[in-house]
Amino acid sequence: MDKHIPFSILDVAPIVEGGGVADALQRSAELAQVAEQAGYTRFWLAEHHNAPNIASSATAVVIGHIASHTKTIRVGSGGVMLPNHAPLAIAEQFGTLDALFPGRIDLGLGRAPGTDPITARALRGERHTNGANFPEQLEELQAFMKPTAHVQHSIRAIPGEGADVPIWLLGSSDFSAALAAEKGLPFAFAGHFSPTYIVPALKLYKQSFRPSEQYAEPYSMVAVNVIVADSDEEARLLATSMYQMFLSFIRNQRTPLKPPVENMDLVWTPQEKIMVEQQVGSSIIGSPQTVKEKLQALIKATDVDEVMATAYIYEHQARLRSFQMLAEVMNLKN
Structure with a gap:
């Protein structure tokens, strides 16, 4: 019997050629509404910066925008x-989101800059962080988000303290897989741009997982490019916009998403x-039947x-239709 699992959506509010930021954010809200109706989780x-094709750089702000245009779907960062940030600021931002949209916010964390080195330096300023102290930053963030009774220092994250916001670790190699396993956190692998390490990283995570207060068992997710159309040929044509972006x-020479x-x-x-x-290389592109077979594999x-x-x-309607067809072929409402 085929394993029936939840499906979700990763978005960057892509800016298309001939469009702008406002258009991109509106299209993302419409996609989220379609996703909610279609049964996505x-x-x-x-978060990306200095990218003329991506409008989600102020990630917490965009999460609020999406959550305000939907009712039940979980909304979060991927990641x-x-x-790039002070842990206290992230605790406050996501604590605020949780207060506004209780029980619907996820906090996925990555250690890459999401941009080029020069932009990363501009973002980080005098803190000069480079990802090497990511485990320490994670511990600091977790401490700020603990309930009041567990606060061990004079600085408090308000909002943020005691927020019901699950923390996920994201990665494209084995570093975050190992750290997520050690901390007993859920793990999401970036297979949409790092296909080689999907299986090894997920295997390492599950084999090394240590139960935590929040999670008794490992929970893994893989992100993958999926494009569905009426035929394999049409899907391959739509995918050429993705190829041009990469x-x-x-x-x-980053440019808005091309036709x-x-x-x-x-x-x-x-x-x-x-x-x-x-x-x-892990992209799944084709007709509904082709996509279903490849996803099951x-x-x-x-x-x-x-x-x-x-x-x-x-094309916006083709994008909406692709996710609708994916939901139908994977029976997300059942």
Whole structure:
């Protein structure tokens, strides 16, 4: 019998060519509403900076925007890049979100900068954090978010203290997998841009997991690019916008999300094609039947507890339809 698991959505509020930030944020809100109706469990936003194709840099603000346009779906970060911030500030931000939208907020944390080194320095200022002290930052954040009775220092996060906000660790290698296992936290792997380490990282997490006060058992999730259309050919055409986006990363020429093209070989060089395909090698693209078969194979290979789908699709209605078709083919309402 096929394993029936929850599905969620990872979004960056993509800015498309010819559009702007306001349009991107409105489209994300509409996607979240569709996701809620379709039976998705979570809608997460990712922190990126200095990226002309991404509108979710002020992640906590966008989470509030999405939560205010929905009613039941969980909304959170996938993730907040903790080295960019003071733990106290994150505790206050997510404590505020929890007060406004009780029982619906998730806090996913990453240790990468989510940007280039120069922008990272501008974000971090005099603190000069580089991710090496991520475990210490995590402990500090957890301390600020403990209930009042457990506060051990004079500085308190208000809001934040005692907030009902699950903390997840995110990663694209084995570092965060091992740390999540050690701390007894749920773990989400960034398979949408790091396909090589999906199975090893998830295996390490489950094998090394130590029960915590919050979690007696490991809970894992994998993020993957999923594009669904009526036919394999149409889905592959839609996916060329994603290929162009990753190509812009490789070229260090980030631009708004571009329309699909008929022939990517006129856009990239053979070497660039290899580099892009290495990053998006786990992508699941095709008709409903093709996508269902590939997702079932992924779930079997990884033994994950949840799948988080992301899709860089230029045309808004095609993007909404892709997630609706995914929900239908995976029977999310059943």
